[in-house]
Amino acid sequence: MYDDHDRPTGPADRDLPGPYAREAVSSEAGADERRLEGALRPRALDEFVGQERVREQLSLVLDSARKRNRAPDHILMSGGPGLGKTTLAMIIAAELGSPLRITSGPAIERSGDLAAVLSTLQEGEVLFLDEIHRMARPAEEMLYVAMEDFRVDVVVGKGPGATAIPLEIAPFTLVGATTRAGMLPAPLRDRFGFTAHMDFYSAEELERILHRSAGLLGVPLAEDAAREIAGRSRGTPRIANRLLRRVRDYAEVRGDGIMSLDTARATLELYEVDALGLDRLDRAILDVLLRRFRGGPVGLSTLAVSVGEEAETVEVVAEPFLVRSGFLARTPRGRVATPLAWAHLGLTPPPDAAFGAAAAAQGGGTTGSGGTNGNGSSGTP
Numbered sequence: 001m002y003d004d005h006d007r008p009t010g011p012a013d014r015d016l017p018g019p020y021a022r023e024a025v026s027s028e029a030g031a032d033e034r035r036l037e038g039a040l041r042p043r044a045l046d047e048f049v050g051q052e053r054v055r056e057q058l059s060l061v062l063d064s065a066r067k068r069n070r071a072p073d074h075i076l077m078s079g080g081p082g083l084g085k086t087t088l089a090m091i092i093a094a095e096l097g098s099p100l101r102i103t104s105g106p107a108i109e110r111s112g113d114l115a116a117v118l119s120t121l122q123e124g125e126v127l128f129l130d131e132i133h134r135m136a137r138p139a140e141e142m143l144y145v146a147m148e149d150f151r152v153d154v155v156v157g158k159g160p161g162a163t164a165i166p167l168e169i170a171p172f173t174l175v176g177a178t179t180r181a182g183m184l185p186a187p188l189r190d191r192f193g194f195t196a197h198m199d200f201y202s203a204e205e206l207e208r209i210l211h212r213s214a215g216l217l218g219v220p221l222a223e224d225a226a227r228e229i230a231g232r233s234r235g236t237p238r239i240a241n242r243l244l245r246r247v248r249d250y251a252e253v254r255g256d257g258i259m260s261l262d263t264a265r266a267t268l269e270l271y272e273v274d275a276l277g278l279d280r281l282d283r284a285i286l287d288v289l290l291r292r293f294r295g296g297p298v299g300l301s302t303l304a305v306s307v308g309e310e311a312e313t314v315e316v317v318a319e320p321f322l323v324r325s326g327f328l329a330r331t332p333r334g335r336v337a338t339p340l341a342w343a344h345l346g347l348t349p350p351p352d353a354a355f356g357a358a359a360a361a362q363g364g365g366t367t368g369s370g371g372t373n374g375n376g377s378s379g380t381p
């Protein structure tokens with residue numbers, strides 16, 4: 001019905017361009033990695049680990065639709081990259097026994113692109129629209145009508161002579177996914193019957209995902225190795241699975257084929273994932289923020305340019321984890337490093353640093369001492 005290999009990819013996505021390509025994978029290996037990633041996807045709601053509330057909400061929506069023998073309400077999923085939005089969309093279609101069509105916001109440049117998709121949907125089909133916030137504006141308006149009235153107004157002609165011909169389309173369920181729910185216009189947001197907010201996963205949930213994936217890969221994974229990988233996976237299943245595949249490579253090529261704690265640690269060190277899960281981009285952001293901007297505040301675009309990345313990548317991929325882990329704070333005047341960031345990079349904040357002096361005065365947080373560690377990275381085993 002669908003193949004992960006063919007699914008569209010976006011900017012805040014798997015194999016990011018730029019010097020800090022994420023998640024320990026090169027772009028040449030991208031297609032192969034995506035195929036493997038697809039093989040590790042849970043196929044049913046009860047195989048989907050974590051996100052208890054979302055699962056319960058979703059199962060109610062699906063059960064009710066099945067009971068009424070109607071297509072369920074449109075569903076919006078919001079959350080960072082790699083938290084399982086695509087997986088859930090595939091599960092929704094599978095649970096409903098419906099076909100799934102996958103497209104993405106950036107692929108819809110004109111309303112005609114959307115009309116072509118909508119007008120060929122089968123009754124009850126699930127349409128997964130990834131990165132829905134990046135769809136062209138005129139297409140958005142067409143989508144409103146399609147979601148509400150299952151109708152597409154095809155405009156024929158131009159200028160004053162243009163006429164809209166209404167075209168009925170089959171009732172379908174839209175599953176929209178976004179990493180930036182705030183960017184969706186209210187009229188679009190309001191047309192979804194339910195929004196699933198995907199959160200970061202706990203270490204224990206990631207361990208369960210890792211054991212499940214190791215079983216599918218057919219490579220033994222020690223308990224302590226799973227704990228180590230889970231703790232460094234930034235609360236994100238995609239990262240956990242990626243790291244696991246690198247540990248498997250290491251175990252098979254340099255070890256005895258078993259993913260032990262030592263193998264996991266050696267792999268994570270090789271790929272520069274530190275003890276708290278920060279990788280090169282995270283550390284580069286903190287390094288620039290601390291050394292060049294004395295802890296901030298500094299604007300997002302300045303920060304992004306300084307590390308050679310797109311602002312969206314910094315904002316969507318790196319920042320949520322840095323904020324959640326207490327390294328970075330967003331303030332009205334810009335991004336500010338916390339005492340934890342200074343400590344993690346082994347740097348001493350100047351007395352006038354935002355947070356530095358205030359925190360010291362309050363005795364709050366460890367501000368760290370002992371100067372720099374030279375390369376701005378720390379915590380690597």
Ligand SMILES: Nc1ncnc2c1ncn2[C@@H]1O[C@H](COP(=O)(O)OP(=O)(O)OP(=O)(O)O)[C@@H](O)[C@H]1O
Nearest residue numbers: 037040041048049081082083084085086087237238
């Ligand atoms: N709850 C989960 N249980 C088990 N595996 C999961 C879970 N969520 C995600 N995964 C795994 O993580 C990988 C990434 O998930 P997915 O592609 O669904 O994320 P996404 O939120 O759609 O990301 P993006 O927004 O970047 O497209 C999948 O290969 C899947 O195997």
